[in-house]
Amino acid sequence: MRLKKTLLSIAIAAATFTPAMHSIAAPLQLQTTLDQESQIQSSNTWLEIDLGQFKQNIEQFKSHMSDQTKICAVMKADAYG
Known part of the structure; x- marks a missing residue:
């Protein structure tokens, strides 16, 4: 039981103190190469x-x-998961 509480505490601390990750867009599905980041x-x-x-x-x-x-x-809408 103590191990479960320790692991839970570590998981909560990691989630709390880890910087928020930037969202990653879906992979591009293109047949041509894009030259500019705005594209x-x-x-x-x-x-x-x-x-x-x-x-x-x-x-x-x-x-x-x-x-x-x-x-x-x-x-x-506009979300993953």
């Missing part, structure tokens, strides 16, 4: 979500589950 910053990939299809997908999942089963569907 690189503005050419990142994106994803568009069809909300109607998203709802239909959730309904499809629900059709395979019991009525008591709950679903927590999360859609995040």
Whole structure:
């Protein structure tokens, strides 16, 4: 038990005192080479979500589950994880 508390304390300290990491953008998916950094910053990939299809997908999942089963569907914008 003492080892678990020690490891937890170390993990909390590391998370608290480690400088915040800069976010890393998704890798570029280009066939050509970009010469200027401004071009690189503005050419990142994106994803568009069809909300109607998203709802239909959730309904499809629900059709395979019991009525008591709950679903927590999360859609995040501008974030990883």
